[in-house]
Amino acid sequence: xxxxxxxxxSGGMDSATALAMTTSNRSNVIALTFDYGQRHRKEIEAAxxxxxxxxxxxxxxxxxxxxxxxGSALTDRQIAVPSxxxxxxxxxxxxxxxxPARNTIxxxxxxxxxxxxxxxxxxxxxxxxxxxxxVDCRPEFYAAFQEVARLGTKRGxxxxxxxxxxxxxxxxxxxIVRKGEALGVPWALxxxxxxxxxxxxxxxxSCQLRRKGFREAGIEDPLPYARTPPTKT
Amino acid sequence: xxxxxxxxxSGGMDSATALAMTTSNRSNVIALTFDYGQRHRKEIEAAxxxxxxxxxxxxxxxxxxxxxxxGSALTDRQIAVPSxxxxxxxxxxxxxxxxPARNTIxxxxxxxxxxxxxxxxxxxxxxxxxxxxxVDCRPEFYAAFQEVARLGTKRGxxxxxxxxxxxxxxxxxxxIVRKGEALGVPWALxxxxxxxxxxxxxxxxSCQLRRKGFREAGIEDPLPYARTPPTKT
Numbered sequence: 001x002x003x004x005x006x007x008x009x010s011g012g013m014d015s016a017t018a019l020a021m022t023t024s025n026r027s028n029v030i031a032l033t034f035d036y037g038q039r040h041r042k043e044i045e046a047a048x049x050x051x052x053x054x055x056x057x058x059x060x061x062x063x064x065x066x067x068x069x070x071g072s073a074l075t076d077r078q079i080a081v082p083s084x085x086x087x088x089x090x091x092x093x094x095x096x097x098x099x100p101a102r103n104t105i106x107x108x109x110x111x112x113x114x115x116x117x118x119x120x121x122x123x124x125x126x127x128x129x130x131x132x133x134x135v136d137c138r139p140e141f142y143a144a145f146q147e148v149a150r151l152g153t154k155r156g157x158x159x160x161x162x163x164x165x166x167x168x169x170x171x172x173x174x175x176i177v178r179k180g181e182a183l184g185v186p187w188a189l190x191x192x193x194x195x196x197x198x199x200x201x202x203x204x205x206s207c208q209l210r211r212k213g214f215r216e217a218g219i220e221d222p223l224p225y226a227r228t229p230p231t232k233t
Numbered sequence: 234x235x236x237x238x239x240x241x242x243s244g245g246m247d248s249a250t251a252l253a254m255t256t257s258n259r260s261n262v263i264a265l266t267f268d269y270g271q272r273h274r275k276e277i278e279a280a281x282x283x284x285x286x287x288x289x290x291x292x293x294x295x296x297x298x299x300x301x302x303x304g305s306a307l308t309d310r311q312i313a314v315p316s317x318x319x320x321x322x323x324x325x326x327x328x329x330x331x332x333p334a335r336n337t338i339x340x341x342x343x344x345x346x347x348x349x350x351x352x353x354x355x356x357x358x359x360x361x362x363x364x365x366x367x368v369d370c371r372p373e374f375y376a377a378f379q380e381v382a383r384l385g386t387k388r389g390x391x392x393x394x395x396x397x398x399x400x401x402x403x404x405x406x407x408x409i410v411r412k413g414e415a416l417g418v419p420w421a422l423x424x425x426x427x428x429x430x431x432x433x434x435x436x437x438x439s440c441q442l443r444r445k446g447f448r449e450a451g452i453e454d455p456l457p458y459a460r461t462p463p464t465k466t
Contacts, residue, residue: 032301060301061301062297062298062301062302063296063297063298064295064296064297064298064342065295065296065297066345068265068293068294068295068346069295069342069345069346069349070349070350099345100344100345100346100348100349100386100387101341101342101344101345101348101385101386102345103385104341104344104345104381104385105338105341105342105345107341108334108337108338108340108341109297109302109334109338111333111334111337112299112302112332112333112334112335112337112338113301113302113333115333115334116302116303116333117303135384135385135386135387135389135390136385136386138384140384141381141384141385144377144380144381144383144384144385145381145385147377147380148337148374148377148378148381150377151368151371151373151374151377152334152336152337152368152369152374152377152378153333153334153368153369154333154368156368157368
């Protein structure tokens, strides 16, 4: 049976893989991308190209201004994105790129869209392995949100609960690269860098995690990078 | 001890009363109003005047485009707002003015703001008595969201949980009028009508519930109304 699913699509490698997993699974997809006051537009352009690649005909781009929240380097222009940290430091503690409650906000929006459109599932590419510092990437958070989906929608209350799916939650970046590669994710169309320059910087947290994932999976990342972090000796 | 609280302020009589209850309670308030693609701007203007009346110096207005969700008469211009129903019908079933998951989305945003600003509570004027058709106005929904607040924020995970408060949840409209009156809510500054005309229409669900509340409380509503619903015979 073909189901309808709302897939959160940021334009990065994780959500592209989650989208590939969903389209390969006899699902009709509504892709949902947020324009949330990111510092750059490259993510949104990447999301459009990826949706197009997977022939998603219903791609919604919702403007949510998260800058009124403040407190994160990704939405607050007063706070600098850290340009280079050691790979060891990444994923420990809560990073300055954490946007408070961001996943809760985006999931809630996806829940509204699922309810309005009759979709039976929401798919989010959250991942607890490489993002241990982000509290809203942990499985227990999604279990709690599933209850909100049950009690906060009319369909849920009527017994037709919208399922919150996190297919990547326990995968490492290398696992994601392997899975995406097997499903034909067009890596060259994805964008992971926190900066929005012509080339990915190669050294921000996100670039380093991505490169580590490809390296460990033994697969070549087709993206050109501006810099390479110094190898630890 | 003075606490900091984020109060969701729509511009209606309920949230104005919740704000009055919070400011009277030794709290510093951040008022949070959403520009969510409402059909009219009068609500937002009302929220500004009310915040000003209560000397709230930090009033944030966040743009969230809910029109990408669709499915509600309040955000989808293809769907007409029902202009007149019998008071008996209001509150039964799920109304076409229900915006799927709206309270979940707005609460999530408030959660992000509370986490970023160090507030210890979020106050939402949800009410289960006169809005039984809205699933996200029920106490069990807020209990579920409280768990999301605990597990989806770094402060919650560290044991400093942001409290989700619904001070009006079990109050009738008449109770709210009495409470607001006692706390000096400037009713003339509030706006409840689903339409955004010069005068409140007097006959939409929201106007009728408001007028019933004032009538039952025995207090005069200072708002001028364009029409009066026919009295039942």
